[in-house]
Amino acid sequence: MKKANKPKQSDPAYICGSEDPIAVRELLTKIGDKWSIFVVLTLARVHNNRARFSGLDKTVPGISQRMLTLTLRNLERDGLVSREVFPEIPPRVEYELTTLGKSLLQPLDGLVDWVTDNWEDVKKAQAGFDSK
Amino acid sequence: MKKANKPKQSDPAYICGSEDPIAVRELLTKIGDKWSIFVVLTLARVHNNRARFSGLDKTVPGISQRMLTLTLRNLERDGLVSREVFPEIPPRVEYELTTLGKSLLQPLDGLVDWVTDNWEDVKKAQAGFDSK
DNA sequence: CGGCATCCGTTCCGATACTG
DNA sequence: CAGTATCGGAACGGATGCCG
Numbered sequence: 413m414k415k416a417n418k419p420k421q422s423d424p425a426y427i428c429g430s431e432d433p434i435a436v437r438e439l440l441t442k443i444g445d446k447w448s449i450f451v452v453l454t455l456a457r458v459h460n461n462r463a464r465f466s467g468l469d470k471t472v473p474g475i476s477q478r479m480l481t482l483t484l485r486n487l488e489r490d491g492l493v494s495r496e497v498f499p500e501i502p503p504r505v506e507y508e509l510t511t512l513g514k515s516l517l518q519p520l521d522g523l524v525d526w527v528t529d530n531w532e533d534v535k536k537a538q539a540g541f542d543s544k
Numbered sequence: 545m546k547k548a549n550k551p552k553q554s555d556p557a558y559i560c561g562s563e564d565p566i567a568v569r570e571l572l573t574k575i576g577d578k579w580s581i582f583v584v585l586t587l588a589r590v591h592n593n594r595a596r597f598s599g600l601d602k603t604v605p606g607i608s609q610r611m612l613t614l615t616l617r618n619l620e621r622d623g624l625v626s627r628e629v630f631p632e633i634p635p636r637v638e639y640e641l642t643t644l645g646k647s648l649l650q651p652l653d654g655l656v657d658w659v660t661d662n663w664e665d666v667k668k669a670q671a672g673f674d675s676k
Numbered sequence: 677c678g679g680c681a682t683c684c685g686t687t688c689c690g691a692t693a694c695t696g
Numbered sequence: 697c698a699g700t701a702t703c704g705g706a707a708c709g710g711a712t713g714c715c716g
Contacts, residue, residue, distance in 0.1 A: 433582065435663045436656055443655075444576015446689075450565065465698055476690055481699060491669025502697040503696085512665055519658045522651035523575075524568055531567045533644055537623025578709075597678055608710055613679060634677040635716085 442490065447475055447483040449520065452492065455509050456517055462508040492516060574622065579607055579615045581652065584624065587641050588649055594640040624648060 443449050450472050455463055458471045469480055484507055487493040492513035498504040509517075575581050582604050587595055590603045601612055616639055619625040624645035630636040641649075 432659070432663070435659050436581070439655070439659045439663075440576055440581055441578075444572055446569075446573075449568070449572055469698095477699075478691085478701095479689065482689090489670055489673040490666050491673075492666075497698095500697095501696095503699085505698060512662060512669070515662060516658060519651070519654035522654040523571070526648060526651040527564075527567050527571045530644060530647060531564070531571075534622050534624075537644070538621055541621040541623075601678095609679075610711085611709065614709090629678095632677095633716095635679090637678060 442486065443520075445483070447472070447479050448487060450475070451480070451483050451487065452509070452513065452516065453520065453524075455493070455507065456514070461514065462506060464504055464506045468507065487513070574618065575652075577615070579604070579611050580619060582607070583612070583615050583619065584641065584645065584648065585652065585656075587625070587639065588646070593646065594638060596636055596638045600639065619645070 451468060454468060454472045455461060459467060463471075465480070465484075468484075469475070469477065472480065475483075484493060484495070488495050488507075491510060494508050494510050496506045496508070498506070583600060586600060586604045587593060591599060595603075597612070597616075600616075601607070601609065604612065607615075616625060616627070620627050620639075623642055626640050626642050628638045628640070630638070
């Protein structure tokens with residue numbers, strides 16, 4: 413498993429607003445995936461920033477072992493989560509939000525708040541749209 | 545084209561932090577897709593909230609006609625964008641960010657700012673991780 | 677101009693089985 | 697306990713062609 417970013421020749425290399433759209437695209441690809449945000453939020457809110465693998469497996473319900481592993485690996489790669497292995501039997505591995513990871517919580521909360529505030533309106537709009 | 549949400553029996557029906565994880569999941573699925581955010585940001589920043597189809601097609605470079613159509617249709621369905629057809633020849637269609645759509649810009653900017661501020665660190669973490 | 681329909685390769689991800 | 701390996705269905709998305 414080596415690759416993780418793929419610039420793809422079809423990606424726009426220019427500016428949509430003013431910032432680096434590649435970076436924005438990459439971030440969105442990450443946080444937009446099926447589990448990353450939930451793992452980060454669960455780690456922060458349920459586990460107070462630190463938890464072991466099995467703990468997350470229980471509290472991010474619905475996630476498969478496979479996807480939890482992959483998600484944590486990606487978060488670790490991005491420096492958002494740290495991984496500590498305790499050489500015991502049975503093995504114990506703990507994951508913790510890094511400072512960088514914690515710094516993501518603020519903008520994330522902004523999004524979550526927006527959902528909380530505006531989800532009703534979105535659902536209404538969808539209902540109206542679908543009824544036509 | 546009827547469906548657009550699919551609850552999926554495997555979705556967690558519980559709380560990861562404290563809010564409705566289904567709504568958060570649905571939003572993330574939306575904004576995490578390949579184009580939505582870029583269309584919204586381009587509409588806001590390049591076109592001052594209003595543009596026609598061809599305008600967006602040029603300024604969200606790399607996007608295919610198909611995906612622009614689908615993306616705009618979804619945004620319209622969610623009430624984030626309005627669509628106005630001018631019965632001319634050749635036809636003209638204009639899209640505009642709704643109030644709801646504009647309200648999303650704030651949390652979105654929060655994310656974009658985070659990327660701007662922390663992308664270097666993320667790249668470094670990735671480089672460090674990959675070198676092992 | 678602004679779509680929609682179709683085809684088709686790529687990617688995602690859940691299920692399952694296996695390991696130290 | 698904390699993974700890894702493999703498989704197969706489903707979803708994504710680009711290219712192309714057609715149409716009012």
